[in-house]
Amino acid sequence: MTDKCVRRYKGKKPIMPYKDRAKVVGSLRMVHKVIPQHTFKFNLKKLKGYKIFDSVKHKRKGAHHYIPYTKGISSSKVKNNV
Numbered sequence: 001m002t003d004k005c006v007r008r009y010k011g012k013k014p015i016m017p018y019k020d021r022a023k024v025v026g027s028l029r030m031v032h033k034v035i036p037q038h039t040f041k042f043n044l045k046k047l048k049g050y051k052i053f054d055s056v057k058h059k060r061k062g063a064h065h066y067i068p069y070t071k072g073i074s075s076s077k078v079k080n081n082v
Contacts, residue, residue, distance in 0.1 A: 001038075042054075
């Protein structure tokens, strides 16, 4: 999700800018392309032919794989500790 999308969804600025988050995700071997998401809902026409990952918490329509929540990992905790 772009920074603007995160701000709309969470009501606050993300810890890491979109550009940096995209680099981190894009560096994973199984990721072939990072596509910016400008809304919380998936644009299934734009993402046709790609595997879509989502969290178990959200389970948005169109996702192919759901990533479980990692207990104890929280961006809010990171912010508070920094």
